[in-house]
Amino acid sequence: xxxxxxxxxxxxxxxxxxxxxxxxxxxxxxxxxxxxxxxxxxxxxxxxxxxxxxxxxxxxxxxxxxxxxxxxxxxxxxxxxxxxxxxxxxxxxxxxxxxxxxxxxxxxxxxxxxxxxxxxxxxxxxxxxxxxxxxxxxxxxxxxxxxxxxxxxxxxxxxxxxxxxxxxxxxxxxxxxxxxxxxxxxxxxxxxxxxxxxxxxxxxxxxxxxxxxxxxxxxxxxxxxxxxxxxxxxxxxxxxxxxxxxxxxxxxxxxxxxxxxxxxxxxxxxxxxxxxxxxxxxxxxxxxxxxxxxxxxxxxxxxxxxxxxxxxxxxxxxxxxxxxxxxxxxxxxxxxxxxxxxxxxxxxxxxxxxxxxxxxxxxxxxxxxxxxxxxxxxxxxxxxxxxxxxxxxxxxxxxxxxxxxxxxxxxxxxxxxxxxxxxxxxxxxxxxxxxxxxxxxxxxxxxxxxxxxxxxxxxxxxxxxxxxxxxxxxxxxxxxxxxxxxxxxxxxxxxxxxxxxxxxxxxxxxxxxxxxxxxxxxxxxxxxxxxxxxxxxxxxxxxxxxxxxxxxxxxxxxxxxxxxxxxxxxxxxxxxxxxxxxxxxxxxxxxxxx
Amino acid sequence: xxxxxxxxxxxxxxxxxxxxxxxxxxxxxxxxxxxxxxxxxxxxxxxxxxxxxxxxxxxxxxxxxxxxxxxxxxxxxxxxxxxxxxxxxxxxxxxxxxxxxxxxxxxxxxxxxxxxxxxxxxxxxxxxxxxxxxxxxxxxxxxxxxxxx
Numbered sequence: 227x228x229x230x231x232x233x234x235x236x237x238x239x240x241x242x243x244x245x246x247x248x249x250x251x252x253x254x255x256x257x258x259x260x261x262x263x264x265x266x267x268x269x270x271x272x273x274x275x276x277x278x279x280x281x282x283x284x285x286x287x288x289x290x291x292x293x294x295x296x297x298x299x300x301x302x303x304x305x306x307x308x309x310x311x312x313x314x315x316x317x318x319x320x321x322x323x324x325x326x327x328x329x330x331x332x333x334x335x336x337x338x339x340x341x342x343x344x345x346x347x348x349x350x351x352x353x354x355x356x357x358x359x360x361x362x363x364x365x366x367x368x369x370x371x372x373x374x375x376x377x378x379x380x381x382x383x384x385x386x387x388x389x390x391x392x393x394x395x396x397x398x399x400x401x402x403x404x405x406x407x408x409x410x411x412x413x414x415x416x417x418x419x420x421x422x423x424x425x426x427x428x429x430x431x432x433x434x435x436x437x438x439x440x441x442x443x444x445x446x447x448x449x450x451x452x453x454x455x456x457x458x459x460x461x462x463x464x465x466x467x468x469x470x471x472x473x474x475x476x477x478x479x480x481x482x483x484x485x486x487x488x489x490x491x492x493x494x495x496x497x498x499x500x501x502x503x504x505x506x507x508x509x510x511x512x513x514x515x516x517x518x519x520x521x522x523x524x525x526x527x528x529x530x531x532x533x534x535x536x537x538x539x540x541x542x543x544x545x546x547x548x549x550x551x552x553x554x555x556x557x558x559x560x561x562x563x564x565x566x567x568x569x570x571x572x573x574x575x576x577x578x579x580x581x582x583x584x585x586x587x588x589x590x591x592x593x594x595x596x597x598x599x600x601x602x603x604x605x606x607x608x609x610x611x612x613x614x615x616x617x618x619x620x621x622x623x624x625x626x627x628x629x630x631x632x633x634x635x636x637x638x639x640x641x642x643x644x645x646x647x648x649x650x651x652x653x654x655x656x657x658x659x660x661x662x663x664x665x666x667x668x669x670x671x672x673x674x675x676x677x678x679x680x681x682x683x684x685x686x687x688x689x690x691x692x693x694x695x696x697x698x699x700x701x702x703x704x705x706x707x708x709x710x711x712x713x714x715x716x717x718x719x720x721x722x723x724x725x726x727x728x729x730x731x732x733x734x735x736x737x738x739x740x741x742x743x744x745x746x747x748x749x750x751x752x753x754x755x756x757x758x759x760x761x762x763x764x765x766x767x768x769x770x771x772x773x774x775x776x777x778x779x780x781x782x783x784x785x786x787x788x789x790x791x792x793x794x795x796x797x798x799x800x801x802x803x804x805x806x807x808x809x810x811x812x813x814x815x816x817x818x819x820x
Numbered sequence: 821x822x823x824x825x826x827x828x829x830x831x832x833x834x835x836x837x838x839x840x841x842x843x844x845x846x847x848x849x850x851x852x853x854x855x856x857x858x859x860x861x862x863x864x865x866x867x868x869x870x871x872x873x874x875x876x877x878x879x880x881x882x883x884x885x886x887x888x889x890x891x892x893x894x895x896x897x898x899x900x901x902x903x904x905x906x907x908x909x910x911x912x913x914x915x916x917x918x919x920x921x922x923x924x925x926x927x928x929x930x931x932x933x934x935x936x937x938x939x940x941x942x943x944x945x946x947x948x949x950x951x952x953x954x955x956x957x958x959x960x961x962x963x964x965x966x967x968x969x
Contacts, residue, residue, distance in 0.1 A: 608935035
């Protein structure tokens with residue numbers, strides 16, 4: 227079932243597509259991740275930056291407080307205290323923000339805690355400085371201590387802030403490095419992936435265009451073959467139909483409509499449509515074989531008649547086969563042949579055959595008539611003449627005696643004629659049984675049949691070895707008798723007859739004029755004699771029935787002997803020729819197939 | 821004398837042939853009693869008579885009305901008390917087919933009716949003097965057809 231071309235590429239094409247889709251999905255996920263990473267890193271930078279700002283703010287607030295404190299201590303002017311008072315709030319605000327920002331980092335929290343402690347100490351030291359700088363409670367030594375302590379605290383705070391900034395910076399750098407690595411790696415990877423996907427897509431595109439090209443070619447071929455099919459259906463007077471058993475859909479070829487006497491697609495065929503055309507005589511048989519085809523899967527030829535819409539009767543021959551296509555659905559394929567012409571010819575042939583048989587029978591009954599009914603009165607004439615005794619003859623007049631002897635001769639000749647004619651017709655009509663025979667034996671039989679005349683004429687017959695062949699034995703014997711008899715009969719009166727029989731194996735192509743040039747092997751048997759011969763212009767005519775070259779008074783004969791020879795050789799699908807030089811002798815050549 | 825006479829039966833529808841036959845037997849030296857029947861039906865009726873003396877030799881023509889010689893031959897060979905009668909086919913026909921068929925059906929000799937009265941006499945002489953026991957035991961397709969030497 228290869229009537230639908232297979233496209234092997236469709237599977238690989240599917241694989242290529244799946245791979246390409248996966249690559250694209252992968253690429254987009256990578257891109258998404260990179261986007262995320264970039265987002266993260268920018269957030270991180272922002273985060274670090276914010277912490278940095280907040281810490282700077284913290285520092286500046288403390289510095290503001292410090293500056294304010296100094297101004298107040300020196301001037302004692304209350305206006306210098308304003309930044310100091312605000313700085314406290316600023317520090318707290320920054321602290322809360324920082325605490326939030328470093329919530330995910332316990333180390334920074336700890337540092338923040340430490341910073342908070344230091345700042346608290348610093349503010350305590352501010353308070354103490356205020357206390358000991360106050361003129362009522364002025365104590366220069368304590369003030370110096372606190373001022374100095376404040377400075378150390380300030381250094382510690384700065385140090386702590388720097389450390390926190392450093393930690394944040396290092397963390398940021400580490401993360402940024404990782405992101406950088408990821409981001410720097412990805413372009414090569416994604417480009418190569420993208421290229422791979424591109425290659426796959428190009429490959430599949432090529433495959434698709436190849437398939438399309440092949441499909442186009444197949445399509446063209448299909449178109450041509452379907453056209454060809456339609457044309458040959460018209461020319462060959464046949465049609466096809468398909469019956470999809472699963473869909474229960476029947477399709478007729480265009481010519482099917484035409485054979486049924488309609489234009490293509492003139493009606494929609496159904497299961498029983500066709501049966502309506504079948505001649506009532508054959509309906510049952512056709513319906514039965516249509517059912518049988520589904521079970522047996524194959525339909526032997528059925529022959530039936532069809533009645534066309536114009537009541538013309540056509541003869542059909544049909545066959546069918548159950549097919550299973552690639553999709554596994556069962557399709558019944560049927561072919562109808564319009565064999566009306568052949569059928570009519572056949573009927574005519576049968577008629578002629580019957581006539582021939584009849585004429586053959588007539589011939590056979592003629593043989594019977596000849597062998598019995600014609601012979602019987604003749605035999606009686608002869609017997610009655612033979613009963614006219616010598617004593618009776620003595621009382622007859624001379625002319626009466628003469629008449630009686632003429633009657634005798636004529637009757638004898640009539641007998642020979644009837645016998646020969648019978649022999650001739652029998653070589654044609656009697657059953658032809660081919661038996662493997664030794665031709666040497668048949669020749670011996672022929673010679674013994676002719677013993678009398680051979681002895682009388684003192685003839686010599688030389689024979690080279692003859693083959694064994696499938697022949698009709700008595701006919702070949704008759705052939706030998708006739709040919710040798712012929713030579714003996716037409717021998718020269720004063721010379722002893724010499725007959726030479728030579729056998730030779732030849733190929734038919736060596737005798738293209740006589741034999742069919744199909745390289746078959748033949749035995750060529752030549753009978754040459756030293757008799758009186760005949761004019762070679764008669765070499766064809768001597769084989770014709772009743773053709774005689776001599777007057778019957780000189781050489782009695784019926785002119786049937788050689789015609790029988792020809793018939794016998796033809797019965798054996800062989801050939802016989804004759805040649806002669808008048809006064810020198812004749813040569814008869816018999817070709818018999820191996 | 822009459823007891824030793826050879827009993828001959830000829831079944832032939834042709835009056836002339838019966839005449840030739842009768843005349844020929846008269847000229848043969850052997851003592852014979854010749855009976856004639858005119859067709860196959862009469863032949864079988866004759867042979868089936870309860871007290872009939874069966875012939876020593878039956879000369880049987882093939883081409884007879886009512887019942888052919890061949891049918892008679894087959895019937896005789898099928899009938900227990902008749903099957904040993906020596907049967908000489910005596911026919912105008914010399915067709916291979918007739919000779920073959922009658923040989924197979926069990927006839928003892930095949931004689932082609934001669935066209936010469938002297939030959940007929942010779943044939944009858946030959947047949948009535950033939951050692952039938954010897955001839956029948958050595959019977960084959962070649963000596964079935966009587967040929968005069």
